[in-house]
Amino acid sequence: MNQRRGSALAIVVWSVALLALIAAGIQVAGFRQATLGREAIARVQARWAARAGVETMISLMEFDTENPEPDNPLALLRDLETNAATELGTGTYDIRHVLDGVEWAGPLDEHARMNLNLADKAMLGNIQDMMSDVVDAVIDWRDTDSDESPIGAEGDFYLNRGMGYSPRNANFRSVAELELVTGAYPTDVRGEDWNLNNRLDPNEDDGDLTWPEDSADGVLDGGWGRLFTSTSRDTGRAIDGKPKVDLKHASIDEIREAIPSLSAEHAAGLITFARTSNPMLETLIMVPLSQAATGATTPAATSGGSGRTGRSSAGASSANSSIPDLSPEQLRSVLNICTLTDYTRPAPGKLNVNSMSRDVLVHLFDLSTKQADNLLSRRDRARDGFTSILDLQEAGLDAQWLAANGRYLDVVSNVYTISCKGRSLNGLAEAELIVTVDRSTKPATILSYREN
Numbered sequence: 001m002n003q004r005r006g007s008a009l010a011i012v013v014w015s016v017a018l019l020a021l022i023a024a025g026i027q028v029a030g031f032r033q034a035t036l037g038r039e040a041i042a043r044v045q046a047r048w049a050a051r052a053g054v055e056t057m058i059s060l061m062e063f064d065t066e067n068p069e070p071d072n073p074l075a076l077l078r079d080l081e082t083n084a085a086t087e088l089g090t091g092t093y094d095i096r097h098v099l100d101g102v103e104w105a106g107p108l109d110e111h112a113r114m115n116l117n118l119a120d121k122a123m124l125g126n127i128q129d130m131m132s133d134v135v136d137a138v139i140d141w142r143d144t145d146s147d148e149s150p151i152g153a154e155g156d157f158y159l160n161r162g163m164g165y166s167p168r169n170a171n172f173r174s175v176a177e178l179e180l181v182t183g184a185y186p187t188d189v190r191g192e193d194w195n196l197n198n199r200l201d202p203n204e205d206d207g208d209l210t211w212p213e214d215s216a217d218g219v220l221d222g223g224w225g226r227l228f229t230s231t232s233r234d235t236g237r238a239i240d241g242k243p244k245v246d247l248k249h250a251s252i253d254e255i256r257e258a259i260p261s262l263s264a265e266h267a268a269g270l271i272t273f274a275r276t277s278n279p280m281l282e283t284l285i286m287v288p289l290s291q292a293a294t295g296a297t298t299p300a301a302t303s304g305g306s307g308r309t310g311r312s313s314a315g316a317s318s319a320n321s322s323i324p325d326l327s328p329e330q331l332r333s334v335l336n337i338c339t340l341t342d343y344t345r346p347a348p349g350k351l352n353v354n355s356m357s358r359d360v361l362v363h364l365f366d367l368s369t370k371q372a373d374n375l376l377s378r379r380d381r382a383r384d385g386f387t388s389i390l391d392l393q394e395a396g397l398d399a400q401w402l403a404a405n406g407r408y409l410d411v412v413s414n415v416y417t418i419s420c421k422g423r424s425l426n427g428l429a430e431a432e433l434i435v436t437v438d439r440s441t442k443p444a445t446i447l448s449y450r451e452n
Helices: 002-066 075-082 121-125 132-142 155-160 176-180 186-190 252-258 264-274 328-337 358-363 369-381 399-408
Strands: 085-087 091-099 102-105 415-424 430-438 445-451
Touching (some): 002 085, 002 091, 176 186, 252 264
Antiparallel strands (some): 085 091, 430 445
């Protein structure tokens, strides 16, 4: 009898132990499921927090496109900065970018950097660590012909080396595409910004612990990529949001309607100027309209300290007496509102003087660091920003420099890249969206979208 009782007790004990193990297993499985559930919810919260940040930026851009402030070009930039970080009911988002090694709140203005498809050979040659053969290869990559530059590279060069591709012979579509050009290595193009998100990520500031190798100095070295963009667009819209007036096709009445301060003679002179050989609006910064309309590209020489000689540098008549010259304010309006470009499709974007990078001024335009610092200091002290490229004269650049480089400059930005990191409410998950937006269209156009 005792033996039976002992056996029954052992069975009971083993049963209880087995049930305990089963219960523990169920608890562990339940805990794991709950953890996975919390992590899944956290990931969803983080992603949608990042999405909320992107949508906020796009809505602000679209509002500014519909309601531009011509006298305050910095209005949109300030609105974007103000709303760059927000705590939501289920998470937070934070939008930042690095420019000139400094981290700023808000999206990156793509017009703060030189469009790779606009940069000429001289600009590329100013980059200290870009060799001459790479400069020629970059030009060969984007030009439309197959004629090889003196030390450049066209299709045969790439195919004979088994690279499996040829130059695009068209505009670069991304800065990363620069890595396909012979002699341009990823470390040159990306520097420490290996994922090209224009932010200093932890793995880009930890020395040799993780790739990429970096200096761990708290400053993002963006390589050549910090100087260039390929996504900025010039859509032919003026600072007031209206389409620019094409002087090659506009009538006198259309020009005067857009710029009421101009006389019929002014408008006729602009039309005549637009029909000269290879006209550029920036010529008017140095050459009076009465001379420019005759085809002169440099101001006529003067004698006696006041009068003109009657000859241009080309030997032609220096002025058309029936065409009055533009006043400074009229010239500002012409440069802001008129164009000589046919915008049947968007052109590569110009550099916005209200956001342009110091590094671009120093390394591409070859300004001294003192000149660049003085220029940006003057700009930053301007309450509402520059409303014309002529404001650069007051900021220390002479008319000759402006006439030579004005074709690369504007006061309008159309394209922004939003690098938005969303974090879940419990901090367990983070998601990053990198979205490039052209806000000149209605509605805004998403040019690229990726998730990290």
